[in-house]
Amino acid sequence: MKRIITQTGIRIPLIIWSIAVLYPIIWMFIGSFKTNAEIYANPWGLPESFGFQNFVQAWSEYNINISIFNSLIVTVVGALLTLVLAIPTAYAIERLKFRGSNLLFTIYVSAMMIPMVLGWIPLFFLLMRLNLLDNIFGLAIVYAISQLPFSIFVLTSFMGTIPKSLEESAAIDGMSPYGILFRIITPLSMSGIITVTIMNAIQFWNEYFMALIFLQSEENYTLALAIDFISNEAQYTNNWGTLFASLTIAVIPVIILYAIFQRRIAKGMTEGAIKG
């Protein structure tokens, strides 16, 4: 009896917090189907009919399709580049013990704790000189490097679990070290590679501040910048429906990834935090 009472008592705050988390998100979805008049008349209720006019407007008036495309490019290029740079280094640090390998690892990992905001001012001028300012590929490079420490950290701990005997027998069979890295280690670390890639992709898809600094023209805006732009305009035009539609577009890919990879994402993030 006592147990049932404590259980119900504990459930109340849990349920309240669930509602606090879910309600704004669900309401954002609902809002994206409402007309502006409806949002004003009844901001927190259900729409009378479901219409896609807000999405159409986001598409036609704010060119959100271009921003989605830019965000996709930045995310995919950034995530691939991170892997290309992180996998060989992680392997060398973990398996080819060389003089200074621990120092190198420490340098990479401690970069996770350094506030990068100081570096953004010189980075701005560096990108300008390299003609990569206001360029989505420039942004993808900056993103990839920013996630390098996290990726190297997770991948080394992952490669540490692969049995050494596999490499040794491959080497005896005459396989080159390049072959061992690409044909043995990389496939065997696939689970870690997937985790890292999902985390990085979500990070790049969501990122706002570096995009704000390093992109300038509207045709290069990523989704986060486009949403910020629509939000600033909505303060005057009160075009909330379009704003909700664009927020919905930004959140749906993340929800899909979370639905599929919930465990991986949670594990990847807690591991990153423990090291941080």
Next chain:
Amino acid sequence: MVQSNKQKYTFLAFCLIPTLVMFSIFTLYPLFSGLYYSFFEWSGSSANKEFIGFSNYIKLLNDSIIPDTIIHDYFLVATKVIGIMVLALFFAVALTQLKLKEAPFYRIIFFFPNIMSVVVIGILWMFIYNPSLGLVNSGLEFLGLEDWTRPWLGNETWALPSLVLPSVWAGIGLFLLLLMGGISNVSKSYYEAAELDGASEWQQFWKVTLPLIWPQIKVSILYIVITTLNGSFIIVQVMTGGGPNNSTHVMGSYLYQQAFVQYNFGYGATIGVMILILSLITVLILQLFMRREKVEY
């Protein structure tokens, strides 16, 4: 393995050099050169870059907005640490000790805001705080508390505290998982022994759970402090842009304004150096402060 030293070093270089070069160009060089920029007066064009020694640092000490930005940052650090740790600990204990059937459901829901974009979170909460349409003011009116309604983000006193709730809302899930991991590693026998000795559930929490998950608590606090000092300006930029009347500026958003809005790049870099130094000092002090003998029973 039959391979010459030369082959071995070529392979090592192949693995390490490209990454290290890219990392040096895009991370190490900007950090050090930021330090260097802080000794210049510079509006961006190469012609008028002038070495001015420590003048930017003297300006920093005399800038009346700087102390406010530091206070605002540490206000966010303190309130976020307390808010997130209290709620995350409570939820973690509830979800692990009470064996609720639907525990995974809560875990999945609470974690989701952690992977939402700060832009989305900020805009959603701007609408929740909206003076006429927002949930907060409508809720207060519904409860008959009209006097309490206010333009939350437009009010100099309330704007900064209003930023705490979205940060806690978005942050809890990760620390909930960290703490749950710690609690589920505590052996059941400690609780059984405590129960035999007649310890109440409350005493068990203070004497058994808390000391044994201290490492996880420490990691969580450090992580909240670091991420807040290094990243609180993002939600500030989205939700208030530092306003009204500088009442929500934190160090990072002030740097952004000085460097990228007013083109005082040298002074911006000086603020960046301050952020770097303060966050390193804070982490060191915290680590000394939270050093505590590892508990083993």
